């Protein structure tokens with residue numbers, strides 16, 4: 001019995017009863033590409049077995065480092081962008097109190113966890129430097145390539161602050177570097193300076209790396225149960241290993257979203273009814289968009305946070321262009337609930353809700369939205385998750401990683417590379433005058 005359940009029961013208005021079965025042959029082919037390694041990007045399939053073959057010695061070191069960081073730092077800064085940021089942020093938000101960073105120190109069992117290096121905003125970094133002030137802090141600089149501009153700039157600025165506070169030698173003991181096993185600028189510096197090092201495996205791409213040290217160290221520092229996280233992913237791995245789309249929900253989701261895509265539903269919104277899942281959607285957007293957006297093809301990944309965005313995007317979803325599909329991540333049991341208070345005056349007219357809880361209202365909103373959007377011509381799928389535990393998160397991460405891999409192969413693209421990301425970097429380097437980009441710099445400056 002799967003720990004999370006995928007509900008496509010509302011698609012009968014959009015997908016004919018025979019269509020899923022007709023995808024089986026294509027799913028078999030995609031499955032073979034994925035598991036036999038016969039498809040494009042086959043050298044980035046390490047995520048498949050990661051939940052069972054991860055480096056146990058490094059895993060133990062991660063736990064030890066997290067304990068040290070908790071003991072000597074009020075603030076923990078995770079520096080990274082893309083896959084080196086979004087997974088950790090999504091997991092920490094998913095697993096913790098909504099206001100975990102704002103809780104008074106005596107109510108927090110771990111440091112404030114703040115992310116940097118995920119933009120080039122000088123205001124953000126200045127505000128962060130000022131927020132740190134003279135408090136004790138540690139840095140985890142995370143970059144698979146070791147050369148990404150955004151985290152590199154943030155690391156230079158925050159390392160400088162660390163050295164000014166502790167001196168060069170003591171500062172090194174507060175820098176944790178997660179990067180390539182053998183190469184890249186960050187690896188070179190880490191070796192030279194003696195930073196505590198963790199590895200981003202060669203065969204795992206950035207957007208698939210949340211269950212490596214990339215995500216595990218920040219998640220552990222923020223109090224996450226990384227053993228349960230890996231266990232959930234391991235059990236999902238055991239669950240989603242059947243090629244039969246009627247038995248493998250990850251494959252069924254992949255097949256259905258491709259059926260809908262081919263019918264013109266070219267944008268998918270991942271939706272939640274819990275604000276702590278907002279960044280899970282951000283992680284999902286990179287996973288789906290960077291895996292599938294190739295060769296002028298692919299489902300555009302978007303997101304919405306309900307019921308909040310029903311008051312901003314609801315109009316479009318209900319009556320705008322009919323090229324949308326929705327996938328709701330529905331948390332069956334919230335971390336906590338609230339009884340609707342009684343009020344004899346009932347001036348607000350909420351008397352009919354008395355005796356119910358707030359989550360009862362949230363769930364009725366979800367049901368009402370599914371009916372309204374389906375009636376309005378938007379196909380809606382739901383991934384039901386029982387709770388917001390680390391086990392469930394690991395399980396769900398693996399569900400979507402499997403789904404996007406199959407989905408990408410179903411659409412005839414390599415789900416594991418990201419060549420398009422290099423275009424802006426080349427232009428940016430040229431305009432910045434980076435050595436080696438002189439010719440392009442000249443050409444681009446004439447166009448500005």
Ligand SMILES: O=P(O)(O)OC[C@H]1O[C@H](O)[C@H](O)[C@@H](O)[C@@H]1O
Pocket residue numbers: 081082083084142143144145146147148151205206207290418421
């Ligand atoms: O971890 P890094 O090498 O710094 O890469 C960080 C991110 O930037 C790259 O440009 C890619 O878009 C992402 O797949 C990657 O996660």
